[in-house]
Amino acid sequence: MTIRVVVIGGGIAGLSAAEALSRTGVFRRAELEVVLVDSRHNTGGRAGSFVEPTTGQSVDYCQHVAMGCCTTLLDLLERMNLLDHFQRFEDLTFYHPRHGFSRFSPSSWLPPPLHLASALSSLKHLTSKNQREIRSGLWRLMRTREAELVDVTALDWLKACGQSEDTLEKFWDVILVSALGDAPDHVSMAAARKVLIDGFAGARHASDVWVPRRPLSEIFGERFREPLARCGVGFELGHAVRGLSWDAASGQWDIERSGADCLKADHVIVATPWHVSRRWFPELWDDCSGQQRREDVERADAFASSPITGLHLWLDRSLTPMPHVVMVGTLAQWFFQNPIKSSEPTPTSDGVYHQVVISGRHAGSDWPKERLIAEVVRELSEAFPEAGVPQVLKSRIVMDPHAVFSVSPETQVRRPKSTTALSGLHLAGDAIATGWPATMEGAAISGQMAAKSVLDSVLVGGGEQVAFSEELKRGWLARRLIR
Numbered sequence: 001m002t003i004r005v006v007v008i009g010g011g012i013a014g015l016s017a018a019e020a021l022s023r024t025g026v027f028r029r030a031e032l033e034v035v036l037v038d039s040r041h042n043t044g045g046r047a048g049s050f051v052e053p054t055t056g057q058s059v060d061y062c063q064h065v066a067m068g069c070c071t072t073l074l075d076l077l078e079r080m081n082l083l084d085h086f087q088r089f090e091d092l093t094f095y096h097p098r099h100g101f102s103r104f105s106p107s108s109w110l111p112p113p114l115h116l117a118s119a120l121s122s123l124k125h126l127t128s129k130n131q132r133e134i135r136s137g138l139w140r141l142m143r144t145r146e147a148e149l150v151d152v153t154a155l156d157w158l159k160a161c162g163q164s165e166d167t168l169e170k171f172w173d174v175i176l177v178s179a180l181g182d183a184p185d186h187v188s189m190a191a192a193r194k195v196l197i198d199g200f201a202g203a204r205h206a207s208d209v210w211v212p213r214r215p216l217s218e219i220f221g222e223r224f225r226e227p228l229a230r231c232g233v234g235f236e237l238g239h240a241v242r243g244l245s246w247d248a249a250s251g252q253w254d255i256e257r258s259g260a261d262c263l264k265a266d267h268v269i270v271a272t273p274w275h276v277s278r279r280w281f282p283e284l285w286d287d288c289s290g291q292q293r294r295e296d297v298e299r300a301d302a303f304a305s306s307p308i309t310g311l312h313l314w315l316d317r318s319l320t321p322m323p324h325v326v327m328v329g330t331l332a333q334w335f336f337q338n339p340i341k342s343s344e345p346t347p348t349s350d351g352v353y354h355q356v357v358i359s360g361r362h363a364g365s366d367w368p369k370e371r372l373i374a375e376v377v378r379e380l381s382e383a384f385p386e387a388g389v390p391q392v393l394k395s396r397i398v399m400d401p402h403a404v405f406s407v408s409p410e411t412q413v414r415r416p417k418s419t420t421a422l423s424g425l426h427l428a429g430d431a432i433a434t435g436w437p438a439t440m441e442g443a444a445i446s447g448q449m450a451a452k453s454v455l456d457s458v459l460v461g462g463g464e465q466v467a468f469s470e471e472l473k474r475g476w477l478a479r480r481l482i483r
């Protein structure tokens with residue numbers, strides 16, 4: 001017997017689901033046939049790149065970084081032999097216009113979470129009062145259960161535990177906007193706890209930064225597909241799914257596509273972004289708690305999006321040998337020197353490539369492109385005065401208004417699970433209830449959860465299934481951070 005599983009959406013969630021299913025092969029005489037479909041001609045979804053027309057250079061829509069605590073993603077990349085396309089950094093450099101540069105370098109001998117304490121005290125822009133407040137905030141956060149934080153915003157919680165405006169601005173805003181993609185007055189404190197306590201503070205290398213050294217379209221494109229195709233996963237790219245319907249007569253899903261035949265599937269994993277999946281199955285997204293009436297949900301505007309802006313700058317010179325800098329007290333939030341993809345800046349005929357990332361809505365959100373670039377370049381020349389004032393040879397701004405979903409308290413309680421009440425229908429994607437904010441890690445976890453959901457419903461109680469579930473569980477819980 002063949003069981004056909006169609007994965008809709010080839011972002012990291014869909015790829016992760018296909019990878020997990022491809023490891024299963026044949027179970028109890030049932031052979032899994034896995035087909036992944038995507039409207040685009042490449043996989044990777046939001047973790048992708050565009051081709052710069054003049055140079056043919058692949059440039060990521062926006063620089064992505066993973067942290068050491070993203071163990072499911074890192075394990076997945078390792079299994080696909082792709083981890084060496086990422087470079088690991090144990091230290092981070094912070095910059096503040098009034099205090100210059102400082103290194104955030106976690107202790108290599110203190111046990112977690114104390115290993116972060118000395119790193120914190122080396123940040124020059126934090127006064128001793130800031131540091132005291134941060135330590136006491138983190139300590140209290142560690143002792144508060146996630147469930148108690150779900151319906152409170154980070155800002156309300158942080159203010160209630162005595163964080164001053166100055167500490168909020170210099171520390172919490174910076175960390176939370178970078179990690180959660182939205183401002184502390186919008187995000188749930190539970191999501192903040194997940195990243196800060198379960199994530200960064202959880203293990204010695206959890207705060208390491210992993211930066212891709214190849215274009216994302218390559219890592220999550222051809223290179224990811226090749227080994228999956230060798231394991232029998234089929235890819236049908238370039239046709240958008242228009243809708244799904246359940247065919248009661250055959251007991252299968254019909255998947256309608258534009259420009260291609262309708263596909264039949266015993267199981268479907270919907271791994272599209274939340275705004276697409278929610279259009280198809282509003283009942284799964286808007287009332288998963290079963291407590292709220294539809295009008296309340298709409299009023300609450302759950303699953304609002306938050307933007308991320310990538311400024312791509314080709315300058316007439318290299319500004320610094322530093323590969324990346326976290327910028328505090330400036331419009332620019334993260335600065336990357338030539339992230340694609342070597343340690344040496346490589347000038348092309350267009351100049352030396354740099355990228356600045358700004359997450360969430362910001363002071364320059366409504367400015368014309370020229371003003372935003374001029375302001376960011378001014379900040380960069382103040383930060384790196386020894387390089388002189390750079391000329392911008394070419395620039396491009398990529399602003400994705402639906403970059404990530406906003407992990408508000410309203411959203412956190414409504415994120416659906418992978419297993420749904422609809423027969424043969426499973427959900428994946430970074431907005432699924434993984435506890436994680438919209439990240440590559442959340443997407444990778446959701447894919448593994450959706451694969452497990454398929455196997456659970458296909459192979460109830462089988463010995464092989466139990467073994468597979470255990471393997472997946474180990475993947476999620478792994479704190480194998482000694483790399």
Ligand SMILES: Cc1cc2nc3c(=O)[nH]c(=O)nc-3n(C[C@H](O)[C@H](O)[C@H](O)COP(=O)(O)OP(=O)(O)OC[C@H]3O[C@@H](n4cnc5c(N)ncnc54)[C@H](O)[C@@H]3O)c2cc1C
Pocket residue numbers: 008009010011012013014037038039040043044045046047061062063064065066239240241242271272273276308309310400402403404428429430431438439440441442443
């Ligand atoms: C600008 C930006 C910066 C980011 N920075 C980081 C970062 O530094 N670190 C980090 O961890 N995360 C970052 N993220 C978040 C990360 O990219 C996402 O969380 C993750 O890639 C989501 O993967 P996904 O598979 O859930 O969704 P997606 O990547 O959105 O994949 C969904 C797929 O579904 C396909 N699809 C949609 N509609 C249809 C249809 N009708 N038919 C067929 N296919 C369809 C799409 O083409 C897409 O390939 C960033 C995101 C953005 C946008």
